[in-house]
Amino acid sequence: xxxxxxxxxxxxxxxxxxxxxxxxxxxxxxxxxxxxxxxxxxxxxxxxxxxxxxxxxxxxxxxxxxxxxxxxxxxxxxxxxxxxxxxxxxxxxxxxxxxxxxxxxxxxxxxxxxxxxxxxxxxxxxxxxxxxxxxxxxxxxxxxxxxxxxxxxxxxxxxxxxxxxxxxxxxxxxxxxxxxxxxxxxxxxxxxxxxxxxxxxxxxxxxxxxxxxxxxxxxxxxxxxxxxxxxxxxxxxxxxxxxxxxxxxxxxxxxxxxxxxxxxxxxxxxxxxxxxxxxxxxxxxxxxxxxxxxxxxxxxxxxxxxxxxxxxxxxxxxxxxxxxxxxxxxxxxxxxxxxxxxxxxxxxxxxxxxxxxxxxxxxxxxxxxxxxxxxxxxxxxxxxxxxxxxxxxxxxxxxxxxxx
Ligand code: LLP
Numbered sequence: 502x503x504x505x506x507x508x509x510x511x512x513x514x515x516x517x518x519x520x521x522x523x524x525x526x527x528x529x530x531x532x533x534x535x536x537x538x539x540x541x542x543x544x545x546x547x548x549x550x551x552x553x554x555x556x557x558x559x560x561x562x563x564x565x566x567x568x569x570x571x572x573x574x575x576x577x578x579x580x581x582x583x584x585x586x587x588x589x590x591x592x593x594x595x596x597x598x599x600x601x602x603x604x605x606x607x608x609x610x611x612x613x614x615x616x617x618x619x620x621x622x623x624x625x626x627x628x629x630x631x632x633x634x635x636x637x638x639x640x641x642x643x644x645x646x647x648x649x650x651x652x653x654x655x656x657x658x659x660x661x662x663x664x665x666x667x668x669x670x671x672x673x674x675x676x677x678x679x680x681x682x683x684x685x686x687x688x689x690x691x692x693x694x695x696x697x698x699x700x701x702x703x704x705x706x707x708x709x710x711x712x713x714x715x716x717x718x719x720x721x722x723x724x725x726x727x728x729x730x731x732x733x734x735x736x737x738x739x740x741x742x743x744x745x746x747x748x749x750x751x752x753x754x755x756x757x758x759x760x761x762x763x764x765x766x767x768x769x770x771x772x773x774x775x776x777x778x779x780x781x782x783x784x785x786x787x788x789x790x791x792x793x794x795x796x797x798x799x800x801x802x803x804x805x806x807x808x809x810x811x812x813x814x815x816x817x818x819x820x821x822x823x824x825x826x827x828x829x830x831x832x833x834x835x836x837x838x839x840x841x842x843x844x845x846x847x848x849x850x851x852x853x854x855x856x857x858x859x860x861x862x863x864x865x866x867x868x869x870x871x872x873x874x875x876x877x878x879x880x881x882x883x884x885x886x887x888x889x890x891x892x893x894x895x896x897x898x899x900x901x902x903x904x905x
Contacts, residue, residue: 511857512809514881514888515768520855521789521878522768523866525553525891527561528884529764530862533731534565537760540736541743541752547591549726549757550576552863557882557891558761559583570726570755574601577608591723591753593638593687595619595659599626606630611682611753613638613723617666617673624677636683636723637662637670641704645689645697645727648800654688654701654725661686667708671715684709685723687755691800692727695738701725702739706746723753731759758863765862767794767878769834771812771854772826783818784833785850790825791832792875794861795868798831805859806834806841812854821847823856827873834858866892871900 511524537546547568550559554576560583563569568589569580574597580590587609594601595615603626605612613636614620620637627633640661643654653660662670674681688701705722712719724743728735743752769789776783796802806823815821821839825832835858839847850856869877876895881888 508886509809510883510886510888511766511768512855514883515770515809515855517888518879518881518890519894520768520770521787521793523555523765523861523878523880524768524857524883524888525555525558525761525765525862525880526883527558530558530761531561531565533760533764534562534567536731536733536736537754537756538566540733540740541754544752544754545589545591545721547589547753547755548760549755550580551867552757553761553765553865553867554579555866555880555882555891556583562760570757571610573597574604577601577605577610581608591683591755602626603629606633609634611636613683613685614670615661617662617669620662620670620673624673624679627677627679633679634682635674635679636685636719636721637667637681638723639664639667639684639686639705639708641686641688641701643688643697643700643704645692646694647689647691650800651690652688653690654686654697664704664708667711668715671712671717674717675715681712681717681719683721683723683753684712684719685721685725685753687725687727689727690758691729693729695735698724698727698739699742702742702746709747709750719750721753722747722750723755726755726757726759728756728759730763731756762860762863765865767858767861767865768809769856769858771850771852771856774815774851775824776816776818782820782822783815784822784824785815785838785854786824786826787834787856788826789834789858789878790827790875791829791834792825792827792870792872793878794834794858794865795870796864797834798829804835804861806838807857807859808842808846808850809855809857811846811849813849813851815848815851817848821850827875871895874900876900
């Protein structure tokens with residue numbers, strides 16, 4: 502993990518384009534996609550664009566056969582721009598404008614209704630289009646083991662049509678002489694283990710039976726995303742259950758994180774050392790902060806840290822935390838670096854040290870902001886071990902471009 506060789510593309514990239522910097526390995530992302538394709542042959546693997554919309558990453562995944570899961574008109578446009586054919590696009594979203602829905606229906610994408618209210622709007626709009634493809638996203642009332650903010654399938658969450666409302670939704674579709682293009686759910690994100698997804702397969706099988714007996718057999722079943730990683734054993738377990746209970750339906754998966762999290766790094770340099778002897782700790786202040794990677798402060802997420810190249814000597818400390826430069830006391834990227842770095846590495850992690858924060862390929866760059874007047878970092882992709890710029894660093898002019 503602590504690959505400090507000169508050949509490390511993350512080091513090369515930092516030398517070429519500066520820090521903070523996002524580095525994503527496209528070959529590793531393709532390998533994750535291949536795991537899904539192996540576990541779910543014939544399924545549509547619709548990559549959740551919100552996880553990371555880097556243009557080169559999108560293009561690569563789409564070229565390798567992935568579809569796109571999108572939630573806004575802009576994401577839909579990004580998917581089309583990356584070359585994704587509309588029949589491989591799935592659109593979700595609890596609060597889309599009529600314009601967004603019209604554009605999505607016109608494109609031929611699958612558009613999922615998230616509430617009866619949503620469905621009534623979709624049904625009203627559908628008449629204007631040749632072959633509108635409308636699906637239902639259900640709320641399966643399942644508590645997945647994850648951070649409360651990421652539990653989208655819980656009964657109290659705002660997402661999806663309640664199971665109790667499924668018959669009413671089917672009536673609305675039938676009344677409008679529409680077919681059911683898909684039936685599915687997305688139960689949350691960063692979910693370890695398989696229990697919640699196995700329960701989901703059961704609920705979707707029951708829901709599909711309800712739909713079929715109402716004369717609306719779903720064309721596809723969408724099991725959403727949510728896996729913390731693309732672990733073949735876990736994917737196989739879900740695929741087996743889906744085969745047993747949903748055998749005759751074609752599947753859709755909507756993975757985001759598990760395709761891209763572990764293939765992306767946030768590369769950052771230590772700018773200052775701040776000893777806090779009374780608190781028994783020392784802060785390394787890096788040039789990346791919560792404006793780049795929001796996950797630690799927003800969800801208490803724990804990201805691994807590797808030393809890419811040594812900096813000045815760091816005096817021994819009980820605990821070393823990695824902070825950002827943002828004017829917020831909560832701007833801490835990783836606590837207790839001794840969990841990730843050896844004592845020898847830690848001793849050289851002072852000013853100038855180059856660090857890589859791992860598992861940053863999903864919901865990292867995608868959630869970055871310009872708070873404190875911080876331009877968004879550049880993005881680099883790696884192919885065959887060679888780094889190349891994919892999105893340039895934001896400039897002052899970019900930040901001023903909207904100001905009248
Ligand atoms: N499908 C739908 C409808 C979704 O809302 C999401 C993610 C996905 C698929 C992909 O889920 P994944 O496979 O990535 O778990 N910002 C949070 C994650 C929010 C996920 C939102 N929805 C984080 O940084 O952990």
